Amino acid sequence: MTLRIIATGGTFDKHYNELHGTLGFAASHLPAAIARARITTPVELEVLPLLDSLDMGDPDRQRVLASCQAAPEAAIVIVHGTDTMQDTAAVLGPAVQGKTIVFTGAMIPYAIDNSDAFFNLGFACGVAQVLPHGVYVAMNGRIFAWDNVQKNRAAGVFQPM
Amino acid sequence: MTLRIIATGGTFDKHYNELHGTLGFAASHLPAAIARARITTPVELEVLPLLDSLDMGDPDRQRVLASCQAAPEAAIVIVHGTDTMQDTAAVLGPAVQGKTIVFTGAMIPYAIDNSDAFFNLGFACGVAQVLPHGVYVAMNGRIFAWDNVQKNRAAGVFQPM
Amino acid sequence: MTLRIIATGGTFDKHYNELHGTLGFAASHLPAAIARARITTPVELEVLPLLDSLDMGDPDRQRVLASCQAAPEAAIVIVHGTDTMQDTAAVLGPAVQGKTIVFTGAMIPYAIDNSDAFFNLGFACGVAQVLPHGVYVAMNGRIFAWDNVQKNRAAGVFQPM
Amino acid sequence: MTLRIIATGGTFDKHYNELHGTLGFAASHLPAAIARARITTPVELEVLPLLDSLDMGDPDRQRVLASCQAAPEAAIVIVHGTDTMQDTAAVLGPAVQGKTIVFTGAMIPYAIDNSDAFFNLGFACGVAQVLPHGVYVAMNGRIFAWDNVQKNRAAGVFQPM
Numbered sequence: 001m002t003l004r005i006i007a008t009g010g011t012f013d014k015h016y017n018e019l020h021g022t023l024g025f026a027a028s029h030l031p032a033a034i035a036r037a038r039i040t041t042p043v044e045l046e047v048l049p050l051l052d053s054l055d056m057g058d059p060d061r062q063r064v065l066a067s068c069q070a071a072p073e074a075a076i077v078i079v080h081g082t083d084t085m086q087d088t089a090a091v092l093g094p095a096v097q098g099k100t101i102v103f104t105g106a107m108i109p110y111a112i113d114n115s116d117a118f119f120n121l122g123f124a125c126g127v128a129q130v131l132p133h134g135v136y137v138a139m140n141g142r143i144f145a146w147d148n149v150q151k152n153r154a155a156g157v158f159q160p161m
Numbered sequence: 162m163t164l165r166i167i168a169t170g171g172t173f174d175k176h177y178n179e180l181h182g183t184l185g186f187a188a189s190h191l192p193a194a195i196a197r198a199r200i201t202t203p204v205e206l207e208v209l210p211l212l213d214s215l216d217m218g219d220p221d222r223q224r225v226l227a228s229c230q231a232a233p234e235a236a237i238v239i240v241h242g243t244d245t246m247q248d249t250a251a252v253l254g255p256a257v258q259g260k261t262i263v264f265t266g267a268m269i270p271y272a273i274d275n276s277d278a279f280f281n282l283g284f285a286c287g288v289a290q291v292l293p294h295g296v297y298v299a300m301n302g303r304i305f306a307w308d309n310v311q312k313n314r315a316a317g318v319f320q321p322m
Numbered sequence: 323m324t325l326r327i328i329a330t331g332g333t334f335d336k337h338y339n340e341l342h343g344t345l346g347f348a349a350s351h352l353p354a355a356i357a358r359a360r361i362t363t364p365v366e367l368e369v370l371p372l373l374d375s376l377d378m379g380d381p382d383r384q385r386v387l388a389s390c391q392a393a394p395e396a397a398i399v400i401v402h403g404t405d406t407m408q409d410t411a412a413v414l415g416p417a418v419q420g421k422t423i424v425f426t427g428a429m430i431p432y433a434i435d436n437s438d439a440f441f442n443l444g445f446a447c448g449v450a451q452v453l454p455h456g457v458y459v460a461m462n463g464r465i466f467a468w469d470n471v472q473k474n475r476a477a478g479v480f481q482p483m
Numbered sequence: 484m485t486l487r488i489i490a491t492g493g494t495f496d497k498h499y500n501e502l503h504g505t506l507g508f509a510a511s512h513l514p515a516a517i518a519r520a521r522i523t524t525p526v527e528l529e530v531l532p533l534l535d536s537l538d539m540g541d542p543d544r545q546r547v548l549a550s551c552q553a554a555p556e557a558a559i560v561i562v563h564g565t566d567t568m569q570d571t572a573a574v575l576g577p578a579v580q581g582k583t584i585v586f587t588g589a590m591i592p593y594a595i596d597n598s599d600a601f602f603n604l605g606f607a608c609g610v611a612q613v614l615p616h617g618v619y620v621a622m623n624g625r626i627f628a629w630d631n632v633q634k635n636r637a638a639g640v641f642q643p644m
Contacts, residue, residue, distance in 0.1 A: 003302070011343060018429040019478045021333060021405075023345060037280040038268060039302030040318050083343075107199060107340040113433040119198040122283030125302050130291040141164070141200030141286050156341045157201050172504060179590040180639045182494060182566075184506060244504075268501040272596040317502045325624070359602040360590060361624030362640050429521060441520040444605030447624050452613040463486070463522030463608050479523050 001129055002042040004073040005030060008064060008088075009050030010081030012106035012117045025050040029110040030079065033121055041129070044073060053081020053088075053105075061091040068096050075128040076101045079121070082158075085137055086149050093135040093146035101135045102128040103146075107156055162290055163203040165234040166191060169225060169249075170211035171242025173267035173278045186211035190271040191240065194282055202290070205234060214242020214249075214266075222252040229257050236289040237262045240282070243319075246298055247310050254296040254307035262296045263289040264307075268317055323451055324364040326395040327352060330386060330410075331372030332403025334428035334439045347372035351432040352401065355443055363451070366395060375403025375410075375427075383413040390418050397450040398423045401443070404480075407459055408471050415457040415468035423457045424450040425468075429478055484612055485525040487556040488513060491547060491571075492533030493564030495589035495600045508533035512593040513562065516604055524612070527556060536564025536571075536588075544574040551579050558611040559584045562604070565641075568620055569632050576618040576629035584618045585611040586629075590639055 007013060007028045015026040028047050046067055051060060068076055080088060082105045089103050104124035106117035124138045135146040139158040148160050168174060168189045176187040189208050207228055212221060229237055241249060243266045250264050265285035267278035285299045296307040300319040309321050329335060329350045337348040350369050368389055373382060390398055402410060404427045411425050426446035428439035446460045457468040461480040470482050490496060490511045498509040511530050529550055534543060551559055563571060565588045572586050587607035589600035607621045618629040622641040631643050 016345075016430055016434045019475070021345075023338075023343075033280075036275050036277060037302055038277050038318065040320070041302045043302075108338055111435040112338045114197050116197060116199050118279045119194075119283035119286075122280035122285075122302075123287035124283075125280075126284035126287035126299065126304070127291050129304065130288050138287065141198055141202045141204075141283075143287070143290065153341070157199065159201070177506075177591055177595045180636070182506075184499075184504075269499055273499045274594040314502070355602075358597050358599060359624055360599050360640065362642070363624045365624075436519050438519060438521050440601045441516075441605035441608075444602035444607075444624075445609035446605075447602075448606035448609035448621065448626070449613050451626065452610050460609065461521075463520055463524045463526070463605075465609070465612065479521065481523070 001075060002044060002073045003125060003128060004044045004046060004071045004076045005034070005125070006064065006067055006076060006078045007045065007047045007050065008053075008078060008080045010053050010079060010105045011109055012079050012120070013050055014109040015111060023109065033110060033118060036118075037122065037125075039125070051081070053084040056081070056084055056088065061088045064088055065092050065095055068092060068099065068101055071099070074099050074133070077121070077124040077128050078103045080105050082107065082139065082151055086146070086151065089135050089137055089146035089149070096135060098133055100128050100131050100133050102131070103135075103137045104139060162236060163205060163234045164286060164289060165205045165207060165232045165237045166195070166286070167225065167228055167237060167239045168206065168208045168211065169214075169239060169241045171214050171240060171266045172270055173240050173281070174211055175270040176272060184270065194271060194279060197279075198283065198286075200286070212242070214245040217242070217245055217249065222249045225249055226253055226256055229253060229260065229262055232260070235260050235294070238282070238285045238289050239264045241266050243268065243300065243312055247307070247312065250296050250298055250307035250310070257296060259294055261289050261292050261294050263292065264296075264298045265300060323397060324366060324395045325447060325450060326366045326368060326393045326398045327356070327447070328386065328389055328398060328400045329367065329369045329372065330375075330382075330400060330402045332375050332401060332427045333431055334401050334442070335372055336431040337433060345431065355432060355440060358440075359444065359447075361447070373403070375406040378403070378406055378410065383410045386410055387414050387417055390414060390421065390423055393421070396421050396455070399443070399446045399450050400425045402427050404429065404461065404473055408468070408473065411457050411459055411468035411471070418457060420455055422450050422453050422455050424453070425457075425459045426461060484558055485527060485556045486608060486611060487527045487529060487554045487559045488517070488608070489547065489550055489559060489561045490528065490530045490533065491536075491561060491563045493536050493562060493588045494592055495562050495603070496533055497592040498594060506592065516593060516601060519601075520605065520608075522608070534564070536567040539564070539567055539571065544571045547571055548575050548578055551575060551582065551584055554582070557582050557616070560604070560607045560611050561586045563588050565590065565622065565634055569629070569634065572618050572620055572629035572632070579618060581616055583611050583614050583616050585614070586618075586620045587622060
């Protein structure tokens with residue numbers, strides 16, 4: 001089994017820009033994270049434009065969909081911002097067949113202390129290999145169907161609707 | 162679904178003892194790792210005596226088996242040293258029914274730079290919720306059946322027999 | 323010799339707020355950093371309101387001055403934002419006698435990968451014990467007199483005027 | 484002022500060898516640590532054979548002495564194991580004139596959580612630029628003369644004799 005990992009940005013992949021004192025995007029952390037995970041499953045990493053998911057519009061979600069449809073792999077992990085993860089999942093849910101697609105992200109960037117990013121990546125890479133075909137969100141150590149998930153922003157956790 | 166995580170030691174949980182300059186065991190890192198993962202799935206953590214898996218004998222493996230048999234949860238992650246992980250898995254494989262048990266560990270301790278531990282924990286916590294009942298080893302981003310896995314010590318990776 | 327460390331905020335002490343996805347201030351990292359440094363020199367930590375130094379006004383700088391004047395210790399480290407560090411140093415420079423005051427900060431927050439914060443804290447804690455009385459800025463492994471230092475914002479380094 | 488940093492090994496520079504599960508030496512962490520510190524003071528890094536200081540013999544200490552005597556810089560930081568740091572300092576103390584030499588090290592390796600290494604490096608790089616000529620040990624946020632320092636192994640701290 002080959003695993004495709006699609007990077008779309010989000011908190012997971014934010015970098016601290018030391019000249020401007022801001023969090024933004026630079027090169028994705030995913031190549032380093034994948035190497036660190038010592039994954040021997042073949043992995044294809046596809047880096048789409050890295051965006052804060054609040055800045056994603058429908059064309060951005062369509063681009064994610066197009067990548068999934070074009071992918072030869074049946075197991076796909078999408079690293080995505082948490083704020084609109086369920087919106088992109090809702091675009092993919094009805095449109096993709098024959099593949100297991102798992103969205104994940106992070107509450108704290110990969111490069112910041114106490115980040116959940118690396119756990120979430122592992123979790124998603126695991127369940128993407130095992131779940132039946134479909135589109136899922138994997139956060140907080142739980143698996144959600146794409147049409148029954150929401151982010152509780154006050155609590156900072158994902159939960160069923 | 163409730164998840165049981167059983168800590169048995171191994172590289173994952175080694176601490177640096179600054180007075181002796183050696184790696185050994187102290188309090189498990191798992192409570193901190195679980196909190197950091199922001200898991201909202203209910204988790205029961207069971208900390209068995211923390212051992213280097215090269216120091217585990219049959220009574221130690223029987224203790225792991227007894228914990229699994231006594232556990233009310235059907236999904237169990239066992240954090241274990243990599244050197245004899247497959248040996249303990251081989252004790253559990255024929256003996257446990259009706260549960261999904263996933264062994265994992267780490268090549269680099271949780272507290273050391275570039276550790277794979279947190280990814281592996283996420284991976285195992287994910288697949289333990291999805292795999293059919295049985296006993297598995299999850300390392301290197303792959304899932305192995307308990308009776309078809311070995312550690313390639315020269316390469317530092319797990320592979321089928 | 324007792325050392326006083328005065329926390330005023332700045333990049334050094336910024337935290338990632340996972341609910342808002344922003345960098346801001348929470349409890350200072352300095353108690354943890356001081357413990358991690360295993361300092362046996364007696365240390366008095368004084369935490370002033372934690373501010374981005376771009377948000378500091380003259381009353382804020384006067385508060386730092388007042389703390390230095392009230393301090394019984396002759397060796398003081400001030401952790402401060404880099405953007406106006408030299409401005410606060412310029413308030414203290416002509417006003418404080420009989421003490422060695424060393425400003426430091428960080429280009430990357432203490433809690434973010436690849437941070438210079440802990441090195442800078444060590445550097446400042448060292449030279450504050452040795453330099454003649456006066457007010458200094460210590461950044462980039464260099465010591466600057468308070469009246470001959472500027473931040474080169476394009477390069478992200480401190481240099482003489 | 485140019486600063487020379489001489490790496491001799493010790494806890495500071497130990498790496499985890501994931502194939503053998505042991506701590507030992509590989510490439511020094513110092514190039515990465517120096518880059519991370521954003522030092523603009525010119526730095527010459529000299530990497531001697533990296534040794535556990537318990538394995539150092541008199542020829543090893545003589546090699547450190549020779550490096551210091553050959554160095555054109557007047558400010559030298561020596562990264563050294565803590566167990567015999569004072570012994571090497573005692574070789575250099577009577578033998579070197581016209582230079583400020585500061586020994587430092589770490590109780591926890593640079594690459595392990597909660598390490599003091601980066602603080603100690605900063606501390607030593609600071610005081611090496613300011614202290615009068617002589618040979619010193621800088622640990623625990625304190626400066627010790629070479630002939631009045633000992634490691635309290637039970638407490639894991641340096642103190643005067």
